[in-house]
Amino acid sequence: MSSIRILNLEDNEFTDSVVSSPLTSLTSLEFLSISGNHFDIPSSLGPLTNHSRLKVLILDDTKLTIDTKVASLIPRLQLKVLSMSNSPSRGFKLTSLGFLNHQHDLRILDLSSNDILGPFLAWLLENNTKLEELFMANNLFTTLEVPSMTLFNLSTMDLSNNNMRGKLTTEFWANVPNLSYLNLSANGLEGNIPSELGSVKSLDILDLSSNNFSGGLPIQLLDSKLDILSVAYNNLQGEIVLSNHTMNPSLSLLRLEHNLFNGSLSFLSSLFDLEILDVSNNIFIGKLPRLIANMSSLVTLDLSKNQLDGLIPQELCNLDELEYLDLSDNNLSGPLPSFFISRWMRHIHLSRNKLNGTLVHAPSNSSNLVTLDLSENEFSGSIPYWLGNLSQLSILSLKGNSFYGTFPEQLCKLKRLSMIDLSENNLFGPLPNCLGPMNLSTNYYDKVTSTQEFFTVIGWSPWTYVRRSHPTLFYKQKIEELDAPHTVGFTTKRRFDSYKGYALLKMVGLDLSCNQFSGEIPPKIAILQEMLVLNLSHNKLTGRIPMSLSSLTKIESIDLSYNNLIGSIPEELTQLNSLEVFNVSYNDLSGTIPNKNQFGAFDESSYYGNHLLCGLPLSKKCSTIINVNYSTTKSCAIAKQDGFIDKQTFYISFGVSYTTVGLVIPIVLFINPQWRQGWFHHVELVITTCQSLFITCY
Known part of the structure; x- marks a missing residue:
């Protein structure tokens, strides 16, 4: 088998050390994947040092052992694809990076989840100027070092979930002019978000969430060609005001939640192609803009935990694609618009507002509804019969309203219910026996999965760098999750x-x-x-x-x-x-x-x-x-x-006490003449004093 070029052994139960395995003699290899096994391989890659034809090496979830004997050897191989990512469940970590000093032709590099310490490896980018995709999430980098040269080929960079501090500098963007995907989320970056980011014309996906950025949101980002923008969980503030000509028809996801933005939501009028919009946990004020109805592609809308007021506009019901609606924790008032549940709606959260009226309008077609939360409002009337038609309903919360009447037996028809909260209302009468046959079901995955989940799939094929490609055999995907759990x-x-x-x-x-x-x-x-x-x-x-x-x-x-x-x-x-x-x-x-x-x-x-x-x-x-x-x-x-x-106890005690005093005084005065004489003398003195005061004042 010395002439074999492609060997894929991934996800088996192979053990033993690579040093003593036949892999050392397969010098014709161009593609080798031994990920997801129990091999031990030296961190210097010494056993593969003579594999000069090897271009793709996949070592995900593989145990790398420290090897000092051959650490000084210069390997003959020049890889184009190297993947050494690890999953927390396996516990394997990269112990040495010395062999990377001799790699100068890398195109794809994945070192995710290895707990690599120290500054970001800018030298690695300088060694590999042809690098196209870099994945180094879930490590322990301390600072974001700037490469000293321009990397024209770099298009994908994921440095999320590290410990990087400091600011984003203008030099960084100048050296990656063709970047299309950038994920710096879950770090400790601070300062302002550079407005120059909006000038990177190739940038499609930008995730800066869960950092310590402050200042305002650069308008250039909303006026760029971005498809996905997330700046959630920062300290951004101020009002978002767009100019009249600002328009981004390509933006499909916008996440601004957990910041300090204020002002109105009028800036949304220019973003009519949005599919996911989350501006929750801010200080936005004013009424819900009716122009939201023009966002015909909107699937997820989360405006919760702001200071919005007024009515829920009827136009909101025209969003046929809407699946997730959260307007909770605002100051919305008035009745719900008729037929407020659209055809594909799965989750509705309207809790902790000032909504009122009755729920007499039955939805025409809402068989997909999984969650209905109307708790802590001012709804009245009986619990509507049409709830029994929501065949997929799993979570029902009507807590803290003024609903009255008996327990709605139509709820017993809902066989997927798992959480029912009717507390703090005015319901009366006996509890029905039908509570027994109800199937308070578990393992109903739809009650957890929310359309808030948004997956960005970054796929790369190592076969591009092998002499005879077989793209159907191996296609690795990096899935980035931009989600706000239901x-x-x-x-x-x-x-x-x-x-x-x-x-x-x-x-x-x-x-x-x-x-x-x-x-x-x-x-x-x-x-x-x-x-x-x-x-x-x-x-x-x-x-x-x-x-x-x-x-x-x-x-x-x-x-x-x-x-x-x-x-x-x-x-x-x-x-x-x-x-x-x-x-x-x-x-x-x-x-x-x-x-x-x-x-x-x-x-x-x-x-x-x-x-x-x-x-x-x-x-x-x-x-x-x-x-x-x-x-x-x-x-x-x-x-x-x-x-x-x-x-009740207080009023009874109060009345009994005063009645007792009123009876005891006459009885005591009747029994004791001296007390009776003193009592009437005191009363006469009080009357005389009052008369004197009245005459004086007159």
């Missing part, structure tokens, strides 16, 4: 948390707290086997705690506090080994508190207000119980203030 808030374990990614995928919960639900807890609720959170607190539920809750083997939090439940705490609940929070305070429960397994870790706050409960962790022994009739009715809002006396 996030949903939910109350669990006594706190409000944000869930995203894998945590959101596994989150299954039901929160009906702070309403007026009555009747017994349906035993069939325990059929929801995947449930992690059950919150029925601050209602008017009666009856006993169902023993069937013991079948919720994955449950982590159960809150049944502030109801009118009676009876004992079922001993079977001690089988819930995943239970971390259990709260049955302020009910009419009685008997001995279970103290096995997880229940031994719950403190007395889990059982406050149940005067017939006894045993640890309470100080009350079961032999000294006094029969006390204690009312557990208490409003959700007052309970959240952690007060000791509710309004």
Whole structure:
């Protein structure tokens, strides 16, 4: 096999050292890939030093060992493609760069994820003036060194997620005039973003996110030929004002989130070809521009966490391609426009605004909707029937509104629901038995995947540099992810948390707290086997705690506090080994508190207000119980203030006190003549004094 030219062994389980392998004798090799195995290869590449024909060497996820014996050898090979990237799971790192001193003809170099220390390797660029693509993300560079010569061939550069400090200089851009892709995200670069970046005519993709840049956004960037621009997570500020002739029809992605930009959104009128727009977490003010309706290609729109006000314009409903809409945490008011759910909409976040009115308008075609979050607004009326037609709905949050009526049984038709939050409304009546057959599903990937994800695929084929190419055999892709993970808030374990990614995928919960639900807890609720959170607190539920809750083997939090439940705490609940929070305070429960397994870790706050409960962790022994009739009715809002006396108790005490005083004084005066004489003398003196004052003033 000495004449073999192409050898691809990647992603197997080969072991042993390359030094003792037959690879050392295959001097006709032009292409060699041994990535994803368990080979040991010296960092000097000594065993391959005589492979003068070798042009492409792929050593991704390969263990490189320190080799001092042949470190001084000058290899005969001159590579054109070298890839030595590593994944964190393998743990392999590049231990020496000495052999790169002798490489002068590289076109593609990938040294990603190697924890290389020190300044950026500017000397490597100076040694390889023909370099076209450079990937050095996820290392430990400290500064961004400027190459001393012009690199006309360099088109792709990824230096993201390093520790580089300092500023971007004009000299840097002058020496890379044909750059089309630049990723400097997740570093510590500071100062202003150079306006000269806008003059690099070849630049298509620019990612400067997650740095410490300050100042304003150079208008030249929005007036360039950029296709993707991300400056998110910086300290940029000021108003974005475009001139009348500014227009960038090629910009498809614009991310400005987590900065300090202010002013209006009028600058968007020139960016009508956008597909993804995220300007969340800024200080933008004013009304939503109706010109957004002209962005017919818009797929993702995130304007959350600003200071926008006014109505949601009807024109927004004309965006047929829109899949992700987030207008939460603003000051928007008024009713929702009719048919506000467009055909392809998957995620709607309108929480924490001042929206009001009823939800009477049924969407015409919204079978793709996965998330509907209208929480903490001022909506009223009954929960609409058409929610039962949203067959893909997985997350429903109507928390903190003024919805009234009974539990909408149409929700039981939704077999993909995994998170339901109807808390802090005015719902009443019994909980339906249909809660049991509901499939609070997990592993529903659509509730995690958001159209916020935007992948930039940079592909390169090493076969270009091999004498007889076979492009279908090997095509390596570098995938850059520009995403803002889909996030949903939910109350669990006594706190409000944000869930995203894998945590959101596994989150299954039901929160009906702070309403007026009555009747017994349906035993069939325990059929929801995947449930992690059950919150029925601050209602008017009666009856006993169902023993069937013991079948919720994955449950982590159960809150049944502030109801009118009676009876004992079922001993079977001690089988819930995943239970971390259990709260049955302020009910009419009685008997001995279970103290096995997880229940031994719950403190007395889990059982406050149940005067017939006894045993640890309470100080009350079961032999000294006094029969006390204690009312557990208490409003959700007052309970959240952690007060000791509710309004009803306060008014009753106030009235009884004044009635008692009014009765005691006449009785005492009737019994004791001396006190009675002194009392009337005092009253006469007060009347005389008042008359004198009145005459004097007159």
